[in-house]
Amino acid sequence: MDRIATISDLREAARRKLPLPIFDFVDGAAFSEVTLRANTQDFERVRFRQRVLKDVSVRSLATTIVGQPTSMPAAISPTGLSGMLWGGNGEIAAARAAKAAGIPFTLGMMSVCTLEEVRAAVGPIWFQLCMLKDRGLVRSLVDSAREAECPVLVLTVTWTVSGLQSRSVRNGIDLPPKLSPRMVMDFASRPGWVWRAMRGKRVAFHNFVGRMDGEATIERVIGELDATTSWKDVEWLRSIWPGKLIIKGICDREDARSAMDAGADAVSVSNHGGNHLDSAASTISVLPDVVEGIDGRGEVLLDGGVRSGQDILKAMALGARGCLLGRAHLYGLAAGGEQGVAKALDIIRNELDVSVGLTGLTDVHQASRAILASSPF
Ligand SMILES: Cc1cc2nc3c(=O)[nH]c(=O)nc-3n(C[C@H](O)[C@H](O)[C@H](O)COP(=O)(O)O)c2cc1C
Numbered sequence: 001m002d003r004i005a006t007i008s009d010l011r012e013a014a015r016r017k018l019p020l021p022i023f024d025f026v027d028g029a030a031f032s033e034v035t036l037r038a039n040t041q042d043f044e045r046v047r048f049r050q051r052v053l054k055d056v057s058v059r060s061l062a063t064t065i066v067g068q069p070t071s072m073p074a075a076i077s078p079t080g081l082s083g084m085l086w087g088g089n090g091e092i093a094a095a096r097a098a099k100a101a102g103i104p105f106t107l108g109m110m111s112v113c114t115l116e117e118v119r120a121a122v123g124p125i126w127f128q129l130c131m132l133k134d135r136g137l138v139r140s141l142v143d144s145a146r147e148a149e150c151p152v153l154v155l156t157v158t159w160t161v162s163g164l165q166s167r168s169v170r171n172g173i174d175l176p177p178k179l180s181p182r183m184v185m186d187f188a189s190r191p192g193w194v195w196r197a198m199r200g201k202r203v204a205f206h207n208f209v210g211r212m213d214g215e216a217t218i219e220r221v222i223g224e225l226d227a228t229t230s231w232k233d234v235e236w237l238r239s240i241w242p243g244k245l246i247i248k249g250i251c252d253r254e255d256a257r258s259a260m261d262a263g264a265d266a267v268s269v270s271n272h273g274g275n276h277l278d279s280a281a282s283t284i285s286v287l288p289d290v291v292e293g294i295d296g297r298g299e300v301l302l303d304g305g306v307r308s309g310q311d312i313l314k315a316m317a318l319g320a321r322g323c324l325l326g327r328a329h330l331y332g333l334a335a336g337g338e339q340g341v342a343k344a345l346d347i348i349r350n351e352l353d354v355s356v357g358l359t360g361l362t363d364v365h366q367a368s369r370a371i372l373a374s375s376p377f
Helices: 007-017 020-027 034-044 090-101 115-122 135-147 166-170 181-188 191-199 218-223 231-240 253-261 283-294 309-317 327-358
Strands: 063-065 068-070 074-076 106-108 126-130 152-156 244-248 266-269 299-302 322-325 372-374
Touching: 007 020, 007 327, 020 166, 020 181, 020 327, 034 283, 034 309, 074 090, 074 327, 090 115, 090 327, 115 135, 126 135, 135 231, 152 231, 181 191, 231 244, 231 253, 253 283, 266 283, 283 299, 283 309, 309 322, 309 327, 322 327
Parallel strands: 074 322, 106 126, 126 152, 152 244, 244 266, 266 299, 299 322
Antiparallel strands: 063 068
16 A cells, blocks of 8 residues: 555556456446546546645644534445455445544445444444335335434435446346356456455345345346436435435536425535446536535535545535545555555545645635636536
């Protein structure tokens, strides 16, 4: 970890540690990956105005997101099956690193480790779900989140229809998975990952085991995603969930208004990291539109393409309260488990701290368009 300076270095380390189909599961996105690339490239089009000699010797990054304290304006974004990146226990490793760094961790419903296991390891966490055809299943997950004292529920609305992950097709990943000679070679070339996987928890959607009649196979769980979902369902979820509610996947001002009308406390501007709708606009480019639509009625977060502390400050300058870290933490997890996620968070915190100081701020809350030299958005 000593020679790792950026999230991009962690991505290279992850590439060396993971069998190709697993690396591509993390690193790839839907169809031609236009949105995946746009999310990061558009951050580069925003530039800071450098300010000097303002006494920035004392700086603060601490804030709150939906009332939850965080040591910097970031939280871990929910990611399905990330447990498999680190011996079937990846979610626990990542949650431990997030806790040590003082930032919230969101467990995806499609995790390998269960909500109860991660809760037992680190205390209360945020929980994510998608609307499912079987509303009884949604209710039962919400009940578990309440029992686990989750302060925040994240409803993901970007995955009602599944995008095709083209790299998975090229790698011969089918549902159900079938082993090909090439895949055997890919896995054999990463013995560290294989050794951990063989000793660790079996990869499955364990939050669904025992909640569905019969086996909770990947096909059945994904088959539960409900394309009929509408704002009425969000209102229903609001009525059965007493805690904070974040709607993840708002990229449009009208949808932003609807989210507030349905009772959300915050939205995350998100295109699911380009994993489903390819050629969707980058998240940083639509952030100002969403901020206008929210009109101060709730908080606006952003996920998609966040790879540095500079990116977080840019998003805040354009009106975000903070960012959710998707691939940025997954590369760290794959590269070194808990230590790797801790490294990712250290890198981002240091970058953010330096950027705050050199744009003339002493508190991250002071970020506004005034710190930008140029932004096309
Ligand atoms: C491997 C992988 C799995 C993901 N699984 C989920 C999921 O189960 N639920 C969800 O809301 N978002 C999921 N996401 C999306 C992330 O929460 C986040 O929106 C996205 O990663 C942001 O883009 P970025 O990683 O390029 O920054 C996943 C992303 C990746 C890369």
